[in-house]
Structures are given as C-alpha cells and as structure tokens.
Amino acid sequence: MSEQLSLLLPVWAGDRADFLEDAFRSSVDAQTRQPDQVVIVRDGPVPAELSAKLAELAAGSPVPVDLVELEHNQGLGPALDAGLAACRHEVVARMDADDISLPHRFAVQLPIIETGIDIVGSGLVEFADDPDEILATRVVPTDPAEIRQRARFATPFNHPTVVYRRSLVTAVGGYTDFAKMEDYLLWAKLILADARVANVAEPLVKYRVGAGAYARRGGLDLLRAEIAVQHRFRELGFTTPAQYARNLVVRGGYRLVPEGFRRSVYRKVIAPYRR
Template identity: 70%
Template sequence: MHERLSLLLPVWERDRPDFLDAAFRSTVLDQTRRPDHVVIVRDGPVPAVLADRIADLAATSPVAVDVVELDRNVGLGPALDIGLTACRHDVVARMDADDISLPQRFAVQMPIVEAGADIVGSGLLEFGEGADDVVGRRIPPTDPDDIRARSRFADPFNHPTVVYRRACVQAVGGYGDFALMEDYLLWAKMIAAGAQVANVAEPLVLYRVGAGAYRRRGGLAQLRTELGLQRRLHDLGFTTTSQYVRNVVVRGGYRLVPEGVRRVAYRRLVAPYGDRKGAAAQH
C-alpha cells in the first residue's frame, strides 16, 4: 500500500532564508521518495526577505505547497495544530526550517507507517557550522516496549524526524499550547491512547545546534515548564507517583545545574541512547 504524504514545516520571524531553503530542498527536492504535498505555516509576520523566500519556494516547487499565514505568532504547538488541519493527507511528516533531511528519509520511514505504525521517528546527527560539522548523535530506542518505557522518563522521539498519522494526533487533542515541551506531551498522550510506535536508529535528519543550545535547556523558565509537564503526565496517569518524583528530582535538577554539568548530564541521563563518541565532541 503506497500512501500519500504531507510535509508540515513551520516558519517564524527568526528563521534564516538560506536555512529554510536548505531544509525545503533536502526534504522535498532531494528525497528519493518525495512528499506529495507541503504545508508551510508562517507563524506570524516575518521579514520581507523571508516572506519572499517562502513565496519563491511555493511557486517553484514540483510538489503542491500551501502556505498558511497567521496574523500573529501563536507558538509552535498551536501553529502545528493549525497546519495539521491544512494537510491534505493523513500521513504527515514534520520538519523544522533550519534542519536538513537525508535523501532516504521518507523511503525508510514511509514503509513502516504503511505497515501499521502510527508514529515513526529516527536517529539524528547534530551539526554546527555546516552539515559536515557533525558534533553529536542522538539515537532513540527502537523496540516498541523500550520506546514506551523510555517515554516515562524522557522524550522517546526526536521531534524533527517524526512521521505520524494525523488522525492519531488529532484524536488526543493535538499539540496544544505547552511551549517548549508540546511534542513530548503529545507523544505521551498518543502512547497512552495505544498508538503503534516505532523508531529507526539510522540518522535521517541533520539537526542544527547553535551556540547556547545547552544554556537554553536550563534556567527557571525551563524548570517551571518541566514541573508543569511532570504534573500533566502524572495527572494523566501516564507516570506513577514514584516516576513523577524521580522525574522532578532528576529532570528538574538538570534544569538548575551549571551549563557544563548540563552538557554531560544531557548525554548520560536525558539522551542515554546517544553516541558517546559524538557526545565527547561537544567539548
């Protein structure tokens, strides 16, 4: 069964036109199995040069592109929920405007969806200044039982890599407005509802990590978000009381430690499936 695929790509004012161009080209033009439809969500006003690039990509794409223009910035979760309603097909792939998909991405993921999975993620490679500047690797759990077990402590999917069934996402209420962790909450709701989960270890996306990546994972704002997420997971019955306490202590503490400690802790506690050699390159 050959199913059709929509690509969901949000853009906001701080995205760079050249990065967007690379993301679009790699995920549409360069794919060995191209998506059948693209939805670009412009999350609020953007600079003229970025608006022009969006218009040019839509006009010249060999694949149908719909641009959803929001009058104001609503945030990633709500923007994605709006974009999902504009997708023409039930199978939807996520992509960010500053990452790069490898050419075989959908050729690898789509057969897994077509075989019955509701959500399929993959490994990713973190890169710095350029695509050949690989500084890390994040390999997710691949066994469905391991994915479900992992989800009680940490995000079991790399969000920019996922392909999922829109009906399953919308059946649990979509992303919602839970800034910074809307994807993790969505996966938890889907898993709790019985979604069929899968990951491939093969890195299929290059994920751009800029300066300050570990700094942004800490601080009081992140701590408040973390505690709010853990309350939601516990209230949903997704985590037990002991898991809730563990997560608050470990994940909450992670938000408050110095940046250098956070860099090491991220690899050892938050992303233990990651490649240790790649982690060492993060100096």
C-alpha cells in the same frame, strides 16, 4: 498500501532564509520519495527576506505548497495544530526550518508507516556550521516496549524526525499550547492511546545545534515547563508517583545546573548520544 504524505514545516521571524531553503529542498526536491504536499505555517509576521524565500520556494516546488499565515506569533504547538488542519493526507512528516533531511528519509520511514505503524521517528546527527562536520549522534530506542518505557522519563522521539498519522494525533487533541513541551506531551498522549510506535536507529535528519543550545535547555522558564508537564503526566496517569518524583528531581534539577554540567547530563542521561 502506498500512503500519500504531507510535510509540515513551521516558520517564524527568528528563522533564517538560507537555512529554510536547505530544510525545504532537502525534504522535498532531494528526496528519493517526495512528499505529496507541503504545508508551511508562517507563525506571525516574518522579515522581508524570509517572506520572499517562502514565496520563491512555493513557486518553484515540485509538489503543491499550502502556506498557512497566522496573523500573530502563537508558538510552536498552536502553529503545528493549524498546519495539521491544512494537511490533506493522513500521513504527516515533521520538519524544522533549520535542519536537513537525508535524501532517503521518507523512503525509509513511509514503508514502516504503511505496515500499520502510527508514528515512526529516527536517530539524528548534530552539526553546528558545516552539515558535513558531525558533532554527535543522538540515539533512540527502537523496541516498542523500550520506547514506551523511555517515554516515562524522557522524550522517546526526536521531534524533527517523526512521521505520524494525522487522525490519531488530532484524536488525542493535537499539540495544544504547552510551550516548550508540546511534543513530549503529544507522545505521552499517543502512547496512552495505544499508538503503534517505532523508531529507526539510523540517523535520517541532520539537526542544527546553534549557539546557546544547552543554555536554552535550562533556566526558570524551562523548570516551570518541566514541572507543568510532569504534573500533566500524573493527571493523565502516564507516570507513577515514584516516576513523577524521580522526574522532578532529575529532570527538574537538570534545568538548574550550570551549562557545562547540563551538557554532560543531557548527553549521558536525558538524550543518550554516541560519538
């Protein structure tokens, strides 16, 4: 059965208008199978240039656009939950405001969802300034058993690539306000709810790696978030005591090592890459 699709795209004051336009047009205008609705969540006030770009994109969109305007910046998890409430269709695709979807992304992912899958992600490629200059490819497990196994140590999905069923996401409580780890926690809850999971090995999104990307993956704030999510996993019964201890040592330690070493560990252990 053919499914209709809502595209969920959050925006906040730190986003750039030109990057937003690239993200929107690549995920809407340029798609060989376009979404049926776009939900943009404005997470708090934004600069005038970004506000004008939002209005321009909505006015010129080939599909209906609903703008959810949050009075104050609430963070990614609450913003996405507010956006999910505005999605009119059962199937929802995520997109970030600075990445680029490949033209056939939804033409690949929607048929997989239509077979009865609850969530499907994909590989992605990283770029810095020029989207055509690929720095690396982030690979994902594709076997459902491997996805579930991987989730006990690291996120098994690239968040900006996922398409999922809204009813199941809301049934497990949505993203919630779990800063910096809201997506990882959601994947754990979906797997515990016996979600039917899949990944496409092919990269379907180009992911923008800005300055300081690996610096932001470390520090005390990330360490606190890491410890909090690992505690939550144990409370949910998602990890065993041995997995919990391993994750605190490996993933927690990763947050505290120097940036250069962190980059190497991330690419080899946390989120495998290929050149």
